[in-house]
Amino acid sequence: MVGSYVVRWSGLIAAFAVAACGAEQLPSSPSELAEPDTQTNAKGTAASTDELFNSSPQVAIVNGEQAATIDISLPKDLDTLHPDLGDEIRSRANRGTEAFIATAEADKAEAAEKGYDFRPHSLDVKWIEVGPREGRLAAYLGTYATYTGGAHPNVLFDVLNWDRVDNVLVTFEDLFDDPQAARAAMTLALKDGLLEQKRIRLEGTGISENEMMTAWVGPAFEGNESVFQGFTFARSSDPARSGGMIYHFAPYEVGAYAEGVYEVGVSYEAFESELKPAYTDAFGGEPILP
Numbered sequence: 254m255v256g257s258y259v260v261r262w263s264g265l266i267a268a269f270a271v272a273a274c275g276a277e278q279l280p281s282s283p284s285e286l287a288e289p290d291t292q293t294n295a296k297g298t299a300a301s302t303d304e305l306f307n308s309s310p311q312v313a314i315v316n317g318e319q320a321a322t323i324d325i326s327l328p329k330d331l332d333t334l335h336p337d338l339g340d341e342i343r344s345r346a347n348r349g350t351e352a353f354i355a356t357a358e359a360d361k362a363e364a365a366e367k368g369y370d371f372r373p374h375s376l377d378v379k380w381i382e383v384g385p386r387e388g389r390l391a392a393y394l395g396t397y398a399t400y401t402g403g404a405h406p407n408v409l410f411d412v413l414n415w416d417r418v419d420n421v422l423v424t425f426e427d428l429f430d431d432p433q434a435a436r437a438a439m440t441l442a443l444k445d446g447l448l449e450q451k452r453i454r455l456e457g458t459g460i461s462e463n464e465m466m467t468a469w470v471g472p473a474f475e476g477n478e479s480v481f482q483g484f485t486f487a488r489s490s491d492p493a494r495s496g497g498m499i500y501h502f503a504p505y506e507v508g509a510y511a512e513g514v515y516e517v518g519v520s521y522e523a524f525e526s527e528l529k530p531a532y533t534d535a536f537g538g539e540p541i542l543p
Contacts, residue, residue, distance in 0.1 A: 321357035321374040323350055328393070335420050338391075345395055345411055349372050353399075360402060365490040372402040385487040386416070388493030389535040390423070392485035394501065408514060410501040412485050425481045428506050430533050435527040436481055440474055441521060443500060446517035447507055454512055473507045487518060489538030497521040515521025518542025 364371035384392025395411035487495030521536035
């Protein structure tokens with residue numbers, strides 16, 4: 254199951270080392286709409302990132318000046334979760350921070366050497382619980398807001414879905430008897446949901462629905478099975494059952510930066526016929542979707 258996260262995490266790590274471009278405003282993160290069940294444990298580091306979760310606020314310093322700050326927030330109940338789940342969240346929150354600091358320090362040194370202005374880098378990491386509060390399925394969303402000296406910052410996502418009964422990570426393939434059939438059903442639902450939102454956001458721009466599909470939506474799914482991993486379990490009117498899946502798309506994944514992030518909810522009714530028997534009862538109630 255670890256391999257299922259490689260593509261999304263590769264993009265995240267790469268983003269730490271690449272300056273953003275363009276001049277649009279940073280889009281709102283879905284995490285801003287969720288309940289603030291997080292604790293801020295540290296800000297910045299000048300040494301090992303192993304100390305991020307319990308240290309006093311610090312910054313990375315090069316030649317007496319600030320190079321980068323890191324702010325990490327984790328779920329308040331982290332210490333009460335299953336140890337494997339808690340360790341996974343901590344590991345993901347910490348992953349890439351050393352590379353981020355090293356890049357900032359190198360950029361700061363280069364700016365001083367070549368005589369141009371340096372803009373301190375920043376990384377804000379926030380993990381929150383977004384799935385059912387009870388029952389078999391749990392879900393957590395990681396939001397990574399990065400600034401690496403370019404014209405605007407960027408936001409990226411990571412997702413973690415958990416089986417409270419077996420105490421294991423859950424991927425898309427784990428849920429279905431026939432993952433390929435499930436992907437086909439999900440592709441239709443996601444494309445419809447994305448186009449519905451794009452019609453609203455791009456109204457008056459002169460961009461046709463065909464252009465929306467061919468330029469962004471279609472390519473996001475072509476030969477890219479990893480796109481189906483980018484979901485969290487949705488809540489429903491039944492606190493112990495999931496109402497479906499919510500997919501989280503960062504800027505540039507399915508649209509231009511100026512369009513912001515996209516959240517697309519898919520009711521469990523769209524894929525319940527493909528679920529494995531073990532997960533059939535884990536979905537139900539009235540879905541709570543974006």
